[in-house]
Amino acid sequence: MDYTPITLHYFPICGRGEPIRLLLEDAGVPYTESNDVGAFKARKFDFAEYAFGQLPRLTVTPPGSGEPTHLVQQGAILRFLARVAGYEGVSGDALEVAKADMLQDACEDLNGEYVRMVYSPQHDALVEPFVKETVPRYLGQFEAFFAARAVKDGFLLSATTPSYAEFHLLYLIQALALFVPLPALLEPYPALAAWHARFEAREGVRKYLESGRVPKQKNGVPRGCEC
Numbered sequence: 532m533d534y535t536p537i538t539l540h541y542f543p544i545c546g547r548g549e550p551i552r553l554l555l556e557d558a559g560v561p562y563t564e565s566n567d568v569g570a571f572k573a574r575k576f577d578f579a580e581y582a583f584g585q586l587p588r589l590t591v592t593p594p595g596s597g598e599p600t601h602l603v604q605q606g607a608i609l610r611f612l613a614r615v616a617g618y619e620g621v622s623g624d625a626l627e628v629a630k631a632d633m634l635q636d637a638c639e640d641l642n643g644e645y646v647r648m649v650y651s652p653q654h655d656a657l658v659e660p661f662v663k664e665t666v667p668r669y670l671g672q673f674e675a676f677f678a679a680r681a682v683k684d685g686f687l688l689s690a691t692t693p694s695y696a697e698f699h700l701l702y703l704i705q706a707l708a709l710f711v712p713l714p715a716l717l718e719p720y721p722a723l724a725a726w727h728a729r730f731e732a733r734e735g736v737r738k739y740l741e742s743g744r745v746p747k748q749k750n751g752v753p754r755g756c757e758c
């Protein structure tokens with residue numbers, strides 16, 4: 532990949548940084564990470580550095596220029612990496628790519644519901660409906676989405692390589708598992724469970740998950756903590 536050196540700027544948690552880390556790790560792309568929250572807070576209104584005042588940010592170096600470029604917005608960063616690291620499926624057909632975009636937007640909807648629950652001061656009252664209604668609704672949809680597209684042995688767009696959106700879903704399953712532990716979380720969803728097992732067995736993903744480098748906290752609140 533020609534855009535090195537690459538730096539991921541994010542909080543020292545999983546959150547929106549984790550799908551990006553997972554894709555970089557799966558691709559074997561070297562990157563460094565900066566968790567300098569102080570620098571972000573001091574400069575977040577510098578729109579040349581943080582176009583929309585938020586993290587994650589991926590700083591990449593276009594080939595031949597030597598001038599770093601700052602990319603923001605999780606979905607845009609993932610799509611950029613998909614293009615340059617070969618995660619757009621076999622055909623690159625617009626309708627095929629749209630399947631990944633559909634999954635990404637559905638993941639974004641689930642992430643919105645998850646984040647509202649986990650960060651809410653009313654969290655204790657929101658957990659039960661989240662677990663009993665929200666989680667089965669989304670996971671049932673993902674199951675049908677995968678089953679209808681014959682994601683039997685491989686991934687959404689390819690037998691061998693996940694789409695960028697599947698890294699988002701992988702992270703969300705890890706986050707949901709804080710509330711409904713695996714394997715029970717995926718037991719009612721055989722296509723999703725098989726996909727998840729295949730995904731976690733991928734060499735780069737497995738090495739990363741076993742590396743001790745995965746942030747201890749899923750989110751920026753104690754209930755998003757695994758320890």
Ligand SMILES: N[C@@H](CCC(=O)N[C@@H](CS)C(=O)NCC(=O)O)C(=O)O
Binds near residue numbers: 584585603604605
């Ligand atoms: N739409 C943005 C949302 C980014 C976002 O919500 N960032 C949060 C952390 S996950 C943030 O930077 N919060 C600190 C702040 O807004 O000052 C994306 O997808 O990247």
